Amino acid sequence: MKTLRKSALCIAMGVCLSSLAPFALAAANDGSLVGRLVAGGGEGVAGAQVTVRNVETGLTRSVRAGADGEYRFPFLPIGTYVLEATKDGFQATKANDVRVSLGNATSVNLTLAAATTLEAVEVVGSAAATIVDVTSTESATNLTKTELDRLPVERSAQAVALLAPGVTTGAFGGVSFGGSSVAENTVYINGLNVTDFYRRIGFSSVPFSFFKEFQVKTGGYSVEFGRTTGGVINAVTNSGSNEFKFGSELIWEPSFLQTDGKDKYNPDGSKVSYQYDEYDRTNLNVYASGPIVPDKLFFYVMYEARDYKDITVTNDEGQQFRAKSPDDFWGAKFDWQITDGHLLEFLAFSDKNSSVRNDYVFDGDTGQRGAFSNRRYTDSGGTNYALTYTGYLSDTFSMKLLAGGNERDRVQKSLNDIDCSRIRDRRSGGGDVGCTTSGLIEEGKDDRKAYRLDFEWSLTDHLLRFGLDREQNTSDNVSFYPGPDRLLYEIFTTSPGATLANGGVVPAGVTAYVRGRQQEVSGTFETLNTAYYLEDNWSITPTVTLNLGVRLEGFDNKNGEGDTYIKMDDMLAPRIGFSWDVNGDGRTKLFANAGRYFLPVSNIINVKQAGAFLDRRTFWAFNGFTPFTYNGQTYQNIVFGPQIGPVDDSQGDGTVGDLRGEVDKDMDPVYQDEFILGFQSMFDEHWGWGVRGIHRKLHNAIDDMELTSNGILCDGEPGSIGYVMGNPGRDVTVYTDTNCDGVNDGYVTIDTSRAGWAMYDDDGNYIGERGYTQPKRTYKALEFTLDRAWDGKWSANASYTLSYSRGNAEGPVNTDTGFSDTGRTEHFDDPYVDLNAEGPLPNDHRHQIKLRGAYALNDNWRLGGTLTALSGAPISGLGVGNPYDGTNYHSFYICVSNCTADNPSERVYRLSPRGSYGRLPWRYDVGASLTYARSFGEADLSVTLAVYNLFNSTRVLSVDQDLQTDIGDELNPTFRYGTDYQTPRYAQLKVKVDF
Structure with missing residues (x-):
């Protein structure tokens, strides 16, 4: 009866929202509009003219309906449209307020009533949003900026991703999708890949207000997306329209609205200091948008002034760090509707950031800052740009071409590193005696050149999508020791007559020598990632869609001289899925998909292994120390004796070595297979629910x-x-x-x-x-979602995820040991690191509960809220030895007796299984917001106060998991001590004025 009532309403209104049209797919930075024209009896209306018009820009396109009344508008910029159908013998029919969203297809079926002898009457219907897209096999969450403004959500793309089921906070400032590590995700802005390709952790960022809509893909994504075994954050920015607009927004997170951090105390009474930590952040942006030529050429520009100050004190309260990041943001978007069939858009923005941190001596007893000790500099970010052409070449054939790129600085250094060489006394009881303790200094710049070509060809029962995706990722890099002469000085004990590593003989009377080591890696390192894809979306019946796709990947990593040293090609990534509109009414679907996803080799591998390597060593007699003062502190300088022997660069002469002995000649790629079975349904026009089962298995490393x-x-x-x-x-x-x-x-x-x-x-x-x-990693999950769409009064969303992530390898980074050099973890430094190491992995959060919602108290006041409840990650007790030989790396074995025996066979070990020391506590995070909005003539004012971690939860987020730090009978006394805690409650004030 419900179906009949809905069908009757559709016929009466002249508009039916459904997904009965055969194909509902869209590209990375836009959407599609699809549907079917039917007569009053339900038969298709062939040959009708269907016209769509963007209400903001006037973009107008027309196509002829196919033999069964089907129509399709691909590659539409996201926004609100008016849809109209006309044909001789029928009344004109129109649907208003048709919303085209990012990465999706909006399905609208129109019913054309027969013309009468009376004057033709235009039947107008208003198209409401549907929750279920019954032809999609993807797992994705769409959120517009308007929806996010109703919620207390931190102002970043990662915070938006965390609203999706199965996405959790991970190590190194990243997020984990479906049990994957934080180095396996990809981020797109306006179709341009902005992911950091050096470590694959982080990405180019823009102010939250610059965004228009987000799509978070958590699985089952189609073949135009690749190079990820985690998830995809897909976002588009604001654009101009025919209406001139300008405005400003102030975002202020003052220190006085932060709850003071509470010191933590370990079981031995030692303190972890938080009481002196605070920050103050102020962002002020101004924007303007509108037409340069009405209906043709539009602009959107934004400038954001930023001021960020941060104060932290070390755990022992011996040092205070004061950081400042003053760099501003600029961004621009231009759209040219050359004709209704040819569009051109240009995006450019800069997220370049230079931060400075001053270090001071600190007295924790008095809370007073002391003498200046160092200044540290960090450069990151850079410029990003993309030029995109869209061509509607015929009613059934369209194309999109993107050319763009981004660059990111990667520099960390300090004043002490510039002025001071590192001096290490390697004799018994010695240590660092100079004015810097830094290791290798690294300066780099990463430059991506990206090209995409996407085609779409609509046939009677098939939609063919094909294209190519190519990236040229280049890292310019140099690393060296600190100091003006780039030398590391190390002092060793010796005896007269001894022969040193360079062949030099120690002179009489010399009992210690100095080794000065210059170790540098430099070069320009390029990686080419190329992919071709083909996909057939086959409408088997009006209610069943089969998705058949394949992506052919190729990765080519080159050394510092431009020669290939890791190359993997002909990697076939099949994707298959189906969707069944169970009742044929566009309200319920059963879907499934299976796919393979490949992960490229990050550029850090090229840099760390395949550069021009210089390892030059010079030896001198050691004649003692002389003290000197630097920044008010007293340090030691070396008194050099005569040089001993020649300069030795036999370990590296500054050229790229023969890498054939360091790289597998026939290396296989990292890939993951994924299987998803899901069900979605609508209770009514606003409520929907769904359930999804996921199985992911990582193959290879x-x-x-x-x-x-x-x-x-x-x-x-x-x-x-x-x-x-x-x-x-x-x-x-x-x-x-x-x-x-x-x-x-x-x-x-x-x-x-x-x-x-x-x-x-x-x-x-x-x-x-x-x-x-x-290596092994398996993720299994069951997700439940409940969604209530915004109706002008309230909205709500709830999800629960039950998941299991097990194996012996987290992925290309290692949370267990805090190692973030992607692809160069400690998992395989010897055979014992992962021996009998299978168990729950670091991103295994068994239970995830997420709630979000908004409620309009009246026309001016609105409430918003979020809740995340996350069960704790597993705790392991890591050792360093093994029962088989005397090597000393991380392992899951603990020496329990005879640990100091010279013979390894006499030592007794026990297995310390992964995750066998319980779990971290549940983590709860509640956010709340209150918004006041009102119009004053031409001005729209919005004031929002958002509070994060409302109940000031201080649960521990990570602990020391080293149970044994050396092969000995003693266990680590700081095992399971907290190393990170939840951020105390803080608030954010946002004031926005639009004209």
């Missing part, structure tokens, strides 16, 4: 692993290879010494699941080999 055996015995022992980039637990083919003459001369293939690590007994005799465990 690319990481550095040490191979101490090449399988070739020379005098009864195998030759050693060293660290190799390859696939742990699989075959590795490397160039090595095959005839025992000490020179690499041929390739060998090693099955690293069984071999590659030489084993020795207590007497040093070779006794065989051990291999590596293959």
